[in-house]
Amino acid sequence: MAAQSTPLPQQEVFRRRLPFVAVGLVVASLIMMGRLISFQFQLTPEVLTYLERGRDANYRRTLEIAASRGYIYDRNGEPLAVNTLEYQIGASPNLIADKRGAATQLAAALNQSELEIYDALNLDVPWVLLAPRVNAEIGQRVAQLDIYGVRIESIPRRSYPQGTLAAQLVGFVGGDLQGYYGTEGFYQNILAGRVREREVSNIPFELTQLNLDEDRGQDIVLTIDRDVQFVVEQELQRAISQSGAIGGTIIVMNPRNGEILAMASYPSFDPNSYYTVTDPAQLNNPAIASQWEPGSIFKVLTIAAALERGVITPQWSYNDQGILEDAGVTIYNWDRAAHGVVDTTQVLVQSLNVGTATISRMMGPEAFYGMMDDFGLGSLTGIDLQGEQPGAMDIPGDPNWSESQLLTNSYGQGIATTPIQMITAVSAIANGGLMMQPHIVDSIIDGERVVRAQPSALGRPISAETASAVTEMMVAVVRDGLDGAASVDGYTVAGKTGTAQIPTPIGYKPGVSIVSFIGFLPADDPQLIILVKLDEPAEYWGSVVAAPVFQRVAERLVILLEIPTDDIRRALAAQGGAVNNIRR
Structure with missing residues (x-):
């Protein structure tokens, strides 16, 4: 009578574990199928917010936008503090075809060195700042050039049309749009209006329209003559x-x-x-x-x-x-x-x-x-x-x-x-x-x-x-x-x-x-x-x-x-x- 063969120990272990492995794979597959099916339904607000932040992280950001500041007048309605706009000029070099011609035109409009502007337009960067602050006249000159790839962005600024007159009474607004000294400092919260959060694009030519007059600050009339x-x-x-x-x-x-x-x-x-x-x-x-x-x-x-x-x-x-x-x-x-x-x-x-x-x-x-x-x-x-x-x-x-x-x-x-x-x-x-x-x-x-x-x-x-x-x-x-x-x-x-x-x-x-x-x-x-x-x-x-x-x-x-x-x-x-x- 022939002797019966005895399974090797390793094969016996594998044979015993195989059902558990099969069950685990089936459960994992069912979970993955359930998750895939869940994407077809409405996401919870938390998940949706997380995904949107991940999506927008590279090209959108949230800014605090100050409202238009209230004016300050004397008792007879003469303006002592008003708002004006300055402009920031920038460019995307890879969008400008004729860099030499653009440099010549921008240098004349901005009263800057043509060579410096030309070098800036040849930089291997997505965007370059050409002028941080220019007045409305210069900003309009640049806009009229209509050069594709040049961006003009408005920047609010406080202006005092009476110059030094009553300066210590009125005070001033700093670059942070915060009032300091005098009336500007004491009545900061009334003049400033409400700060709002807005999402803006990081892409230089995806312009975001901002309404500065929304939630505008209150005007103040002084007793000063x-x-x-x-x-x-x-x-x-x-x-x-x-x-x-x-x-x-x-x-x-x-x-x-x-x-x-x-x-x-x-x-x-x-x-x-x-x-x-x-x-x-x-x-x-x-x-x-x-x-x-x-x-x-x-x-x-x-x-x-x-x-x-x-x-x-x-x-x-x-x-x-x-x-x-x-x-x-x-x-x-x-x-x-x-x-x-x-x-x-x-x-x-x-x-x-x-x-x-x-x-x-x-x-x-x-x-x-x-x-x-x-x-x-x-x-x-x-x-x-x-x-x-x-x-x-x-x-x-x-x-x-x-x-x-x-x-x-x-x-x-x-x-x-x-x-x-x-x-x-x-x-x-x-x-x-x-x-x-x-x-x-x-x-x-x-x-x-x-x-x-x-x-x-x-x-x-x-x-x-x-x-x-x-x-x-x-x-x-x-x-x-x-x-x-x-x-x-x-x-x-x-x-x-x-x-x-x-x-x-x-x-x-x-x-x-x-x-x-x-x-x-x-x-x-x-x-x-x-x-x-x-x-x-x-x-x-x-x-x-x-x-x-x-x-x-x-x-x-x-x-x-x-x-x-x-x-x-x-x-x-x-x-x-x-x-x-x-x-x-």
Whole structure:
């Protein structure tokens, strides 16, 4: 009997595993067939998005597109900031057949080297940039050449048709389309409109049409009067040139409602070419950001505070010895002279440091600093401009305060304010004791809807009676103390001069000063309050330098704004008429 053959071990293993392998292949085939069949049905949103991104990755991209920015106008509708277009010129070299001819034409249109353009058109690249930014005239010249393979792309740009006029008020828009400083910075979100996402092609000649006016920003109308601003800037430049000052500021405000009619500082800049400014500090607005010890214009606040608290009366008097020693300091009058018996009015007319220091000592720290706080010293006014600084006022309890500051602060030394703070505080005197918040925007235009700014009061630091009494004293300053340097024919002017020393880390800077004058008119019905400040003029005293600048500005503005003289207003009043709160 023949012996039976025994399977090899390897064959037995293969025989046993074969059914499992067959089943696995069948299952895999069924899964693959199911997936193939599923492509015939609607894909889930997640899968569809993934596939589209993979498809578009090489030739489409998503951009954030800024809407057309809102315009900025002065109160009379004169444009201060508008939008224009510049153009970017590029080419696809492999689409240009006659490269030499194209280079010749483009060089003439772009005012560039023909050789450089020719070399660019011969590069082995899909696209080349020929000119990053050209104006509309050049862009139109290139378009008229109608060269196949040359692409013209529009680029939005902010333009300032008034040039340097009101530059620090308006601010500027950077290359990132973000507003900086002034109105552009403060109202960025309102002016900018809504940023949108759009898909655009990476292929140079697959043009994407963008509607920049979609979701356009809102327009802003300022309280600024362009003509008033021009007068103020012209007179400031004249004052700088004649006085030798290194800088200066002039602010014109309506004390009745806080509207800023003009605000100018030197040096300034051109917002159309802000990028050429080498010192970034020049982009700041000194009217709201520059802090200085105000000197004697501060005395009107000390007198007003003491009258309001009942510490003195208009008839109060003292015997001025020309010197006051107290709290470790010795205080002298500006002329180092004794003036004998003087009343409250003469403290202002003769600008006596000893007089105001005596008054603040009578008030005491709590009353004095409480009143200065009511006037807004050491706090932001809240003006709607980017970059305002709060000033600095040490009070009892602060590590740097000493009793001597109660005396020196009374005449504006050892306390830091900004020009906008000072004009706001003194405007309370001009406005019957009510202090209005300064503001720069008159209205915001959103399509057909116009939203007007509503005047807002910061508070009432003094009564109408106190305001009237201090106004009469300030009228006496201009009438009796300045030899006509700040007077305006036909109008009663209330004002005060200031001459301030300049502090340094090692004491006050010798031989130089910051001079100022603040005044309002007509004194009995103020339509304008004007602050003049000049830094380090050749002449030391404010009465000599700043008061005449105020006079020139006021004389031009009463004519420009058609403010009636005192006689005309009295005649109108006698007939039952009135001139009050004239809207300019």
